[in-house]
Amino acid sequence: MAAAGAFSGVLLMMAHVVMLSSRVYADPDSLQDICVADLTSAVKVNGYPCKSNVTADDFFFSGIANPGDTNNSVGALVTGANVQKVPGLNTLGISLARIDYAPGGLNPPHTHPRATEVVFVLEGELDVGFITTANVLIAKSIKKGDIFAFPKGLVHYQKNNGDSPAAVLSAFNSQLPGTQSIAATLFAAAPPVPDNVLTKAFQVGTEEVQQIKSKFAPK
Structure with missing residues (x-):
């Protein structure tokens, strides 16, 4: 009887260790080389299910090579290169975007709920900034060749106050960072x-x- 009780105690201890390990040491990375997104699947998962007919084009996108059309109400255009445009990014935790600004153009205050963003200025000069949860504005003017980081989830903006067009390349640590433009979200x-x-x-x-x-x- 005592032996049985001791064995039960060992089993309980092992179960406890397994539960702790699963919470603390769960593998955060992809467990396969690639998982190209099947954008047509009706299966709902945190990301996209993998497809089997993989080609090189799943990892390719030329859509940010040229300036976007900034003829709109804010004078700026974001061209995303996320998993929805590059299915091969599925599970890789990275994406890009190109943002073009007309003179005076604004990428309005917005947030990315799933990613930190880093911008690299391709052309022109921009006034950029983000607001902390203590309502402190962290702002700076940046020019060609500069980078600036916007922390995950914080409201931020970019404004071209120059007389010529500007452009940046944005990098995100998410395959689909999401964007909530404050004004559009509310109104x-x-x-x-x-x-x-x-x-x-x-x-x-x-x-x-x-x-x-x-x-x-x-x-």
Whole structure:
């Protein structure tokens, strides 16, 4: 009986160690060489399921070679090179984007909930900054050849205050960093955020809120 009790105790101890190990030492990396995203699959996982018919084109994208069209309301355009454009990035934890800015163009205040971002200035000069959770603005002017980092999840922006176009290459430590533009998130959500929430949050009237919402309405 004593031997059986001792054996049970050992089993319980081993189970406890396994549970601790699974919490603390779980393998965070991919367990295979590649897992090219099957973008057509209906399977829902944290990422994309792997497809079997892999080609070199799954790891290739030429979409950020040329400047994007900045003829829009903010004078800037982001061209992403994430897993949705480069399926071979699935499980690799990295992606890129090119951002082009017209003179005076702005990449409006936004966040990336799943990634830290580093920008490398290809052309021009930009005023950039991010805001900490203590509402402290960390800002700097950067020029061609400079880099600047935006910590994961913090609100940040880039503004071209020069007389010529500018462009940056952005790198993210996520295959799909996600973007939440603050203004669009609040004023163009579907279904819409209630006016009484926005009026109280921004300390303005309903007329002002509806006017801003109208600017984000689909054309």
